[in-house]
Amino acid sequence: MFITKKHISRRTVLRGMGATIALPFLDAMVPARTLFAKTAASGTRLSCIEMVHGAAGSTVHGLAKNMWSPAAIGRTFDLSPSSLSPLEPFRDAVTIVSNTDVRNAEAFAPKEIGGDHFRSSAVFLTQMHPKQTEGSDVLVGISLDQLYAQRFGQDTAIPSMQLCIENVDQSGGCAYGYACVYTDTISWAGPKEPLPMVRDPRAAFDQLFGVGATPEQRAANRRTNRSILDWVTAEVSRMRRDLGPTDRGRLNEYLDDVREIERRIQKIEAHNSSGAPRDLPGAPIGVPDSFEEHVRLMYDLQVLAFAGDVTRVFSFKLGRDGSARVYPESGVPLPFHPASHHGENETRIAQFAQINKHHVSLVPYFLDKLRKTPDGDGNLLDKTLIIYGSPMGNSNVHNHKRCPLFLAGHANGHLKGNLHLKAPDGTPMANVMLTILHDLGLDDLQTFGDSTGTFDLTTVPASLTDAQASQKG
Numbered sequence: 277m278f279i280t281k282k283h284i285s286r287r288t289v290l291r292g293m294g295a296t297i298a299l300p301f302l303d304a305m306v307p308a309r310t311l312f313a314k315t316a317a318s319g320t321r322l323s324c325i326e327m328v329h330g331a332a333g334s335t336v337h338g339l340a341k342n343m344w345s346p347a348a349i350g351r352t353f354d355l356s357p358s359s360l361s362p363l364e365p366f367r368d369a370v371t372i373v374s375n376t377d378v379r380n381a382e383a384f385a386p387k388e389i390g391g392d393h394f395r396s397s398a399v400f401l402t403q404m405h406p407k408q409t410e411g412s413d414v415l416v417g418i419s420l421d422q423l424y425a426q427r428f429g430q431d432t433a434i435p436s437m438q439l440c441i442e443n444v445d446q447s448g449g450c451a452y453g454y455a456c457v458y459t460d461t462i463s464w465a466g467p468k469e470p471l472p473m474v475r476d477p478r479a480a481f482d483q484l485f486g487v488g489a490t491p492e493q494r495a496a497n498r499r500t501n502r503s504i505l506d507w508v509t510a511e512v513s514r515m516r517r518d519l520g521p522t523d524r525g526r527l528n529e530y531l532d533d534v535r536e537i538e539r540r541i542q543k544i545e546a547h548n549s550s551g552a553p554r555d556l557p558g559a560p561i562g563v564p565d566s567f568e569e570h571v572r573l574m575y576d577l578q579v580l581a582f583a584g585d586v587t588r589v590f591s592f593k594l595g596r597d598g599s600a601r602v603y604p605e606s607g608v609p610l611p612f613h614p615a616s617h618h619g620e621n622e623t624r625i626a627q628f629a630q631i632n633k634h635h636v637s638l639v640p641y642f643l644d645k646l647r648k649t650p651d652g653d654g655n656l657l658d659k660t661l662i663i664y665g666s667p668m669g670n671s672n673v674h675n676h677k678r679c680p681l682f683l684a685g686h687a688n689g690h691l692k693g694n695l696h697l698k699a700p701d702g703t704p705m706a707n708v709m710l711t712i713l714h715d716l717g718l719d720d721l722q723t724f725g726d727s728t729g730t731f732d733l734t735t736v737p738a739s740l741t742d743a744q745a746s747q748k749g
Contacts (some may be wrong), residue, residue: 278439286585290515292507297485297585298433299515300530301651302523319428320688320716321582321660324421325639326400326462328393328595329616330668331680333359334688337622343629344680345374346696350736353696359371359632360682366643369657371683371733372696376705378667380405380726388673391452393597398458400667401591403706404467406458406639410449414457417725419464420663420709422471424716425589436589437581438463439480439574440473441567442596443558459598463591474592477573478541478562484581505535526650530583537576544569567603568638573631575642582656583649594635604632617673632680639664643684659714661687665705679705683712683733690715693738699731707731 286636290297297306333344344360346353353372355361363370364548381399383389388408398406402418418426421436429435444460463471474480506511512531516524541562545649548554548561555565564570581587595601600611608615608627615631618624639662646657665681668674683691699707706725711733713721 284518288506289338290511292504292509292511294486295507296433297504297508297531297534298586300526300583301585302519302526304519304523319585319588320690321656321685322400322421322424323578323590323592323642323660323662324419324462324717325592325594325662325664326397327632327635327664327666327680328397328597328599328668329414329612330666330671331359331632332618332625333632333680334669334675334678335618335620335625335626335672337620338629339678343625344632345372345698349698351694351696354439359629361638362633362640363643363682363684366640366647366684367694369538369643369686369691369693370695371691371693371732372733373681373683373699373708374696374737375678375699375701376681376703376708377669378679378705380539380706381667381676387453390674391454392668392676394450394452394454394456394459396459396597396667396676397462397593398464398470400463400665401462401709403704403709403727406454408453410453410455411608412455414455414470415467416458416464419462419591420713420724421463421589421591422465423718423721426465427718428716429587429589432583432585432587435581436463436471436591437480437483438471438473438591438593439577439589440475440593441570441574442475442593442599442601444473444475444593444596459596462593471591473509473591475571476560476562477564477577478545479560481538481572483539483578484584484586491642503519503535503538505531505538518521530580534581535575537573537580540573567601568605571638572641575638575645578642579645579649579656582646582660583651603631603634606631608634618672620672636664639684646685657684659687659688660684661691661707661716663712664681667705668738677738681705681708687715690733695734695736697731697736699734703731704728708733 286305288299331344332338342357346355381396395406398416398531401419402417403555407415425436450456457470461470461473465471544564545561578590598613600613602611608630613626618628646660647654647655651659662684669677669679704726706727708731710724710727711730
């Protein structure tokens with residue numbers, strides 16, 4: 277196969293009735309004497325993750341105690357006091373950017389005061405100020421993920437996918453004169469085009485592995501209680517005969533992952549339809565009651581989609597503003613939104629920091645899966661850029677200064693990792709996002725949102741050493 281330069285197309289799929297399974301990147305997809313980096317596997321994957329309600333580290337007390345970002349700038353920082361400490365095993369792939377502001381989430385007029393929770397999510401990836409309306413005449417801007425998808429996502433089966441954890445299917449007006457759609461999604465295909473987010477892992481699974489199938493075919497497949505892999509058995513057998521030992525092993529691992537995720541979804545559906553009491557009685561049947569299980573499933577689906585190059589773009593909304601959800605595993609019994617209104621009480625701020633840490637603690641699961649998934653001449657963590665942040669800073673006073681933000685993955689060599697960068701006071705988060713867009717290949721963009729320029733994501737300014745940064749806190 278390699279001597280003759282015959283190879284399998286990167287777009288090869290396994291097809292069955294209502295099932296379409298893309299393949300992971302295999303050695304057989306590289307023509308003889310062709311570098312891995314020149315193949316289709318080299319496209320950057322993007323996952324944009326929003327968590328609402330800001331961070332404890334954005335308060336005066338939290339800044340002093342380094343509850344979000346570490347004290348030292350540069351590469352010799354200590355994560356242990358911060359909510360980012362769970363990232364320590366992956367610090368070589370993490371770039372922390374602290375002290376940026378999201379001014380377009382602030383109130384611009386007296387009538388907008390108090391409406392921060394109902395416009396902030398719309399600002400996160402657009403860095404634009406939403407029009408205050410409860411009608412259908414919504415207006416904000418194109419989001420970062422969609423700018424990338426529109427330019428580079430058209431050669432994948434699904435240009436982008438939008439996922440969420442909490443209920444976001446409200447309509448009409450919410451509060452303070454804002455349409456609910458502003459807080460229901462973080463992805464905007466155009467200034468007037470909000471994109472719906474998928475909460476149900478089953479619906480996301482069907483989109484990824486039922487490309488081209490009708491809703492009726494998908495429903496019929498589920499009624500048989502068979503695995504989606506059962507519909508492509510003959511195709512799998514034929515494919516295995518044409519692969520070498522390494523590729524067969526890689527294909528087997530990938531299909532095992534598909535089957536395991538499907539099994540977990542089926543188990544959740546069986547439990548939720550059994551009549552047993554649910555913690556989330558109004559949630560779709562495929563949604564786990566456990567926040568942690570739900571988040572991990574959504575991360576797993578992203579890894580499979582990236583591995584099969586089904587899509588290269590995800591946006592993922594981990595929470596909804598005003599959420600009263602309790603996270604027992606965090607060790608804090610308080611509901612999320614009330615915990616974020618801590619009254620500047622130091623004990624309450626520390627509890628809120630624990631919740632922040634719990635949310636971050638689920639990210640290493642995603643990073644580990646990406647690192648263990650081969651892709652071309654490296655792994656998916658090498659080829660992926662993850663943006664994790666919030667458009668709010670100190671939620672107790674609804675401000676949007678010193679907003680939490682970190683990047684993970686090496687973005688096809690654009691990010692070195694193991695770096696904490698502190699922006700000068702007043703720096704827009706949009707500057708960081710403009711630089712990200714340039715790194716993703718949209719280097720013709722001059723501005724993004726309220727950006728005032730770009731932001732170097734690889735180098736600490738020579739005027740500020742690690743020691744000096746540590747002294748300044």
